[in-house]
Amino acid sequence: MQLSETQMKFIRRWGDMGTRWGIPRSTAMLHGLLYVAQAPLAAEEMCELLQLARSNVSTSLKELEGYNLVYRESRPGDRRSFYRAEADVWEMARRILEERRRRETAGAVQAVEECLAAAQQEGDTHTAGRMLAMQELLQSAETVATAAQRYNTSVFRRAAMMGSKLLALISKL
Amino acid sequence: MQLSETQMKFIRRWGDMGTRWGIPRSTAMLHGLLYVAQAPLAAEEMCELLQLARSNVSTSLKELEGYNLVYRESRPGDRRSFYRAEADVWEMARRILEERRRRETAGAVQAVEECLAAAQQEGDTHTAGRMLAMQELLQSAETVATAAQRYNTSVFRRAAMMGSKLLALISKL
DNA sequence: GACAAATTTCTGAAATTTCAGAAAATAGGC
DNA sequence: GCCTATTTTCTGAAATTTCAGAAATTTGTC
Numbered sequence: 001m002q003l004s005e006t007q008m009k010f011i012r013r014w015g016d017m018g019t020r021w022g023i024p025r026s027t028a029m030l031h032g033l034l035y036v037a038q039a040p041l042a043a044e045e046m047c048e049l050l051q052l053a054r055s056n057v058s059t060s061l062k063e064l065e066g067y068n069l070v071y072r073e074s075r076p077g078d079r080r081s082f083y084r085a086e087a088d089v090w091e092m093a094r095r096i097l098e099e100r101r102r103r104e105t106a107g108a109v110q111a112v113e114e115c116l117a118a119a120q121q122e123g124d125t126h127t128a129g130r131m132l133a134m135q136e137l138l139q140s141a142e143t144v145a146t147a148a149q150r151y152n153t154s155v156f157r158r159a160a161m162m163g164s165k166l167l168a169l170i171s172k173l
Numbered sequence: 174m175q176l177s178e179t180q181m182k183f184i185r186r187w188g189d190m191g192t193r194w195g196i197p198r199s200t201a202m203l204h205g206l207l208y209v210a211q212a213p214l215a216a217e218e219m220c221e222l223l224q225l226a227r228s229n230v231s232t233s234l235k236e237l238e239g240y241n242l243v244y245r246e247s248r249p250g251d252r253r254s255f256y257r258a259e260a261d262v263w264e265m266a267r268r269i270l271e272e273r274r275r276r277e278t279a280g281a282v283q284a285v286e287e288c289l290a291a292a293q294q295e296g297d298t299h300t301a302g303r304m305l306a307m308q309e310l311l312q313s314a315e316t317v318a319t320a321a322q323r324y325n326t327s328v329f330r331r332a333a334m335m336g337s338k339l340l341a342l343i344s345k346l
Numbered sequence: 347g348a349c350a351a352a353t354t355t356c357t358g359a360a361a362t363t364t365c366a367g368a369a370a371a372t373a374g375g376c
Numbered sequence: 377g378c379c380t381a382t383t384t385t386c387t388g389a390a391a392t393t394t395c396a397g398a399a400a401t402t403t404g405t406c
Binding site for chain 1: 393395396398403404
């Protein structure tokens with residue numbers, strides 16, 4: 001495989017975006033590479049295309065598999081693994097959302113729960129009130145994010161595209 | 174002001190959450206402190222309560238002001254500034270959403286736009302197709318996030334709480 | 347089961363980020 | 377307009393994160 005200049009540019013930009021999202025540059029670049037690749041790639045190939053250490057590619061691919069953003073395939077008569085990215089961007093978004101929910105909000109819910117209990121125990125109504133408000137927010141976020149997982153790409157897509165209209169509708173209730 | 178054990182625990186946990194969200198621990202802790210504080214605090218006070226350098230507090234507060242998550246107030250006969258956090262958690266969520274949109278997706282939209290143009294120029298239909306799909310996704314996200322900014326807390330709150338029901342509804346369309 | 351190809355884990359170096367202390371700038375009261 | 381309390385900016389040290397190279401492990405083939 002050969003990368004066109006445009007593809008390389010996208011991959012670099014995607015890597016930059018990754019760093020803002022808390023994803024290592026090389027991990028994001030690998031995802032970008034697989035997203036624009038026409039066929040599944042072997043790890044060694046990716047090393048050469050992006051000039052990354054083999055170890056780095058290995059670790060990053062594992063991370064991406066954890067997000068369910070890349071799949072690993074094997075081929076008869078070839079002992080290497082080949083990787084390809086989730087091609088459906090809506091499915092991709094859903095999986096990122098789910099992973100972020102798990103990592104970013106799930107922990108907070110538990111922390112606030114504990115602090116709420118402690119504040120009530122102590123009879124500290126002010127702090128308890130704040131914890132309660134925060135809990136309501138976090139639980140709503142969890143509920144929406146969890147619900148989104150239950151539906152398929154087309155529903156998710158329509159929901160996102162209708163989002164702004166729905167907000168307008170709700171504002172009239 | 175004196176911090177109870179529960180409050181301190183919340184602040185520490187909030188700081189931990191911050192690091193997962195790409196926010197420096199000390200910045201997140203300051204926000205947590207102001208969120209549980211009953212009255213506005215002066216910077217010096219926060220240094221003592223959280224054992225942070227004055228410079229650090231100054232920089233972090235500025236960052237939080239950038240997010241519109243804390244307000245600065247002045248008092249007659251006192252030349253210090255006092256700070257308080259946005260108390261409405263839904264308003265808080267909205268502001269975080271807006272800031273993340275600005276920092277995290279706005280740049281991506283532009284990058285993909287450029288790559289799409291380049292791919293079409295080159296007649297690379299495969300890459301162009303991928304860019305187009307990505308563009309649709311990013312623009313939908315932008316649209317929803319932008320729309321959310323137009324409505325007040327109560328609409329935002331209702332929308333979030335109804336989110337899962339709306340998804341169920343849409344799945345039937 | 348030995349061998350080789352491929353992958354993963356381990357270790358430390360390089361880069362980045364966070365944060366404290368010192369110096370500079372700003373602002374309010376007299 | 378000067379003086380001083382307060383805030384901000386600058387600088388570098390400490391901590392963390394990212395990533396390459398080497399070593400160890402796994403996997404499939406014969």
